[in-house]
Amino acid sequence: MSRGTGAGYDRHITIFSPEGRLYQVEYAFKAVKAAGVTSIGVRGKDSVCVVTQKKVPDKLLDQTSVTHLFPITKYLGLLATGITADARSLVSQARNEAAEFRFKWGYEMPVDVLSKWIADKAQVYTQHAYMRPLGVASMVLGIDEEKGPQLFKCDPAGHFFGHKATSAGLKEQEAINFLEKKMKNDPAFSYDETVQTAISALQSVLQEDFKATEIEVGVVTEKDPVFRVLSTEEIDEHLTAISERD
Amino acid sequence: MGDSQYSFSLTTFSPSGKLVQIEHALQAVGSGQTSLGIKAANGVVVATEKKLPSILVDETSVQKIQLMTPNIGVVYSGMGPDSRVLVRKSRKQAQQYFRLYKEAIPVTQLVRETAAVMQEFTQSGGVRPFGVSLLIAGYDDNGPQLYQVDPSGSYFSWKASAMGKNVSNAKTFLEKRYTEDMELEDAIHTAILTLKEGFEGQISGKNIEIGIISADRKFRVLSSSEIDDYLAEVE
Numbered sequence: 492m493s494r495g496t497g498a499g500y501d502r503h504i505t506i507f508s509p510e511g512r513l514y515q516v517e518y519a520f521k522a523v524k525a526a527g528v529t530s531i532g533v534r535g536k537d538s539v540c541v542v543t544q545k546k547v548p549d550k551l552l553d554q555t556s557v558t559h560l561f562p563i564t565k566y567l568g569l570l571a572t573g574i575t576a577d578a579r580s581l582v583s584q585a586r587n588e589a590a591e592f593r594f595k596w597g598y599e600m601p602v603d604v605l606s607k608w609i610a611d612k613a614q615v616y617t618q619h620a621y622m623r624p625l626g627v628a629s630m631v632l633g634i635d636e637e638k639g640p641q642l643f644k645c646d647p648a649g650h651f652f653g654h655k656a657t658s659a660g661l662k663e664q665e666a667i668n669f670l671e672k673k674m675k676n677d678p679a680f681s682y683d684e685t686v687q688t689a690i691s692a693l694q695s696v697l698q699e700d701f702k703a704t705e706i707e708v709g710v711v712t713e714k715d716p717v718f719r720v721l722s723t724e725e726i727d728e729h730l731t732a733i734s735e736r737d
Numbered sequence: 738m739g740d741s742q743y744s745f746s747l748t749t750f751s752p753s754g755k756l757v758q759i760e761h762a763l764q765a766v767g768s769g770q771t772s773l774g775i776k777a778a779n780g781v782v783v784a785t786e787k788k789l790p791s792i793l794v795d796e797t798s799v800q801k802i803q804l805m806t807p808n809i810g811v812v813y814s815g816m817g818p819d820s821r822v823l824v825r826k827s828r829k830q831a832q833q834y835f836r837l838y839k840e841a842i843p844v845t846q847l848v849r850e851t852a853a854v855m856q857e858f859t860q861s862g863g864v865r866p867f868g869v870s871l872l873i874a875g876y877d878d879n880g881p882q883l884y885q886v887d888p889s890g891s892y893f894s895w896k897a898s899a900m901g902k903n904v905s906n907a908k909t910f911l912e913k914r915y916t917e918d919m920e921l922e923d924a925i926h927t928a929i930l931t932l933k934e935g936f937e938g939q940i941s942g943k944n945i946e947i948g949i950i951s952a953d954r955k956f957r958v959l960s961s962s963e964i965d966d967y968l969a970e971v972e
Contacts, residue, residue, distance in 0.1 A: 653798025
């Protein structure tokens, strides 16, 4: 059993490097990008929308089983970008946690509370050597009773923030640049505008026009605060609206 | 919980007698955003930069300065996720103290227990030290108090202190400006001026955070409009 005294082991487990960095956490961020998928989330005036690429590497795969969008409760959704296996483990624990919360306290787990729980779990993996950080960036969305539509992003380092719009994955930085321009003057997007901003951001950043089967879209709205995955017909309507607009 | 394969400390002595992991942790603190605290005659103020990674981040969802008890607040420099762990543990310890003694925990006791947690993580198996330094500000029967706790678990009481990126300039500035009989309002102005010294970009109520506690023994975080008012006074 190798002893991690810092002499060269700072790259193998989450102990500090001489510059005060955690290499394993930085590598976990790279793993999120290595999945080759980009995801986008946008928060509107009364809705939140998340979009991600649906890459099915093999034609023999059952397309319906390939997904990165997970309902955690009826009202909370989670979009996982990165290592799918790590994502499933996280989702499974999150579902349990949200259910226990509802049972213990008598009301639905709010978005920011779930995000904090996910982020705190991620922090534990950055401090204890026996578990590696998860290679997943999670976007959590839902409608908060008091604060309205909420979009949170949690990363492998244990950070979590609320966002007006955000991105994760391969083209994360390009997407954030695109979204910063769009959201600069604090626009209050309607439901359709929210969805179309998210989809067109993805199209612009990846420089390709999608078919409805190549992306996954999840939404929550104040009118219907249930987390919903859009059907291919609904995605098609939005895609058509975008191409007509341009 | 805790793999038995890792039941040895990751923080061990180097041949020259140093605990290198703790020194690396201090590096992590030193590259964090600047924060500072000033103890006045009638209260304590803590302040920190709040630079967010993008304008897309909703700054109302982030609060760096946290309460440990109604009369004790804390600010950190370094790794945010690590500070959340310490805040959570300290809150629980404060509550346990109250349950046992039916009295609010004195500032020194809470600082001692927080520091003990940080020390544990420099010696226990399979964990790394915390990458944060904390400034704990409180007001109890011993008056206003300010303590700084480091990743090693050592703590000292300070009249004024700073941590993070701009620590040396900030401390020099504070040494010049600090007076023993300073009032809380002066301290707030001095805190803002100190932050302004090393601030890159335009300082405003949205990219700094200030927490204060006075003789009313209620720690509170100022709203961004209150900070803007103070900034206008300082101009």
